[in-house]
Amino acid sequence: MTERWVIDNQNQLKKFRETVFPQHPAAIRLMGKIISWIFHPVFIPVYVVWFLVYVHPYLFAGFTEWNKSIVMIQAFVMFTFFPVITVLLLRALKFINTIYLHTQKDRIIPFVACGVWYFWIWYVWRNMGQLKDAIIIPTAAVQFALAIFLASSIGLLVNIYMKVSLHAISMGVMITFIMLLAFSQETSFGLYISVAFLVAGLVCTARFIVSDHTQKEVYAGLLLGIVSQLIAIFVG
Numbered sequence: 001m002t003e004r005w006v007i008d009n010q011n012q013l014k015k016f017r018e019t020v021f022p023q024h025p026a027a028i029r030l031m032g033k034i035i036s037w038i039f040h041p042v043f044i045p046v047y048v049v050w051f052l053v054y055v056h057p058y059l060f061a062g063f064t065e066w067n068k069s070i071v072m073i074q075a076f077v078m079f080t081f082f083p084v085i086t087v088l089l090l091r092a093l094k095f096i097n098t099i100y101l102h103t104q105k106d107r108i109i110p111f112v113a114c115g116v117w118y119f120w121i122w123y124v125w126r127n128m129g130q131l132k133d134a135i136i137i138p139t140a141a142v143q144f145a146l147a148i149f150l151a152s153s154i155g156l157l158v159n160i161y162m163k164v165s166l167h168a169i170s171m172g173v174m175i176t177f178i179m180l181l182a183f184s185q186e187t188s189f190g191l192y193i194s195v196a197f198l199v200a201g202l203v204c205t206a207r208f209i210v211s212d213h214t215q216k217e218v219y220a221g222l223l224l225g226i227v228s229q230l231i232a233i234f235v236g
Contacts, residue, residue, distance in 0.1 A: 032206035041170040045079035059138045078121035086113045111156040118149035147232035165221035171200040172225020
């Protein structure tokens with residue numbers, strides 16, 4: 001993609017994005033859209049939490065099935081349900097032009113609102129151990145929640161300068177979290193690391209195919225996600 005400034009019919013200066021790459025076949029574009037939806041940023045945190053709760057051999061080993069379900073419900077509500085409802089309400093009230101958030105302006109309020117939801121779940125998970133008879137969320141999950149909050153906060157600032165890829169941000173957080181988890185534990189993570197990098201490659205490639213993101217915006221998203229998770233590990 002290339003960007004240039006143009007004057008519209010109302011004599012307003014607007015940024016125009018122009019495709020410079022050849023159009024991909026319809027089948028490839030359809031696959032790119034499917035991948036983009038399956039691995040949408042609002043779903044990635046839930047996938048990772050599900051991995052920690054049900055696949056990781058011991059992080060949630062002492063939890064009852066009911067407590068595991070509670071953690072998954074909390075993750076779904078705060079990472080997926082509330083952000084989706086927020087965007088739908090903003091669209092219904094005409095605060096944004098489309099639920100796809102094509103412009104930097106459309107992304108400002110969702111960034112702020114989602115930051116509230118992400119901060120809330122991090123804060124709750126971090127302090128649940130202080131409540132009587134409450135379950136204690138493993139440190140790794142708390143740090144992951146903090147990374148998501150940091151990514152949304154830094155993303156809001158970066159959004160001032162470019163329409164950074166939200167998909168790439170989520171991929172950066174995910175692969176960094178899996179890598180750091182692998183380094184900190186004795187469990188073999190070779191398969192999980194391979195899957196994480198495969199998914200990240202597919203998602204970023206899909207964004208190049210079906211979105212109007214430039215390479216700079218996708219790579220910046222990856223870097224932003226990586227930095228957010230690293231900060232969360234050191235301060236969380």
